Amino acid sequence: MKINNVILRTVAKLVFFIILTLAVYLFFAGHNSPGGGFSGGLVLASALVLLFIVFDIETIQKGLPIDFKLVAALGAFLSVGTGFGALVFGENFLTQAFDYFNVPFFGEIELTTVTIFEGGVALVVVGVVVTILLSISEDE
Numbered sequence: 601m602k603i604n605n606v607i608l609r610t611v612a613k614l615v616f617f618i619i620l621t622l623a624v625y626l627f628f629a630g631h632n633s634p635g636g637g638f639s640g641g642l643v644l645a646s647a648l649v650l651l652f653i654v655f656d657i658e659t660i661q662k663g664l665p666i667d668f669k670l671v672a673a674l675g676a677f678l679s680v681g682t683g684f685g686a687l688v689f690g691e692n693f694l695t696q697a698f699d700y701f702n703v704p705f706f707g708e709i710e711l712t713t714v715t716i717f718e719g720g721v722a723l724v725v726v727g728v729v730v731t732i733l734l735s736i737s738e739d740e
């Protein structure tokens with residue numbers, strides 16, 4: 601007998617977007633306050649884990665056909681690539697660069713290479729956590 605999970609699935613869809621918003625906030629707040637790629641990536645991975653738990657894994661993989669091993673590899677490439685980018689300009693490995701830009705509607709914002717590095721870290725964390733979850737689920 602299959603249990604009707606309409607309320608659980610509806611609440612999970614809403615909570616997914618709330619968790620996703622928190623992950624984005626933690627990611628962008630990271631270079632000036634606690635947060636960043638690691639904690640933002642963990643929160644984003646927890647949102648995906650929620651979807652995998654509430655809905656079955658096959659449904660989520662059909663709707664989100666992503667190889668999370670490649671996501672982790674892309675993240676590692678981005679993180680290491682920012683380090684080598686500094687070497688190209690004659691700076692030490694992983695030296696950050698930043699500048700301020702005037703963007704319409706937002707005003708003056710700071711853009712840094714740390715954001716690219718943190719994005720790579722977030723992708724590595726999401727890729728590894730979801731890959732571990734999926735590999736554990738296959739070992740029934």
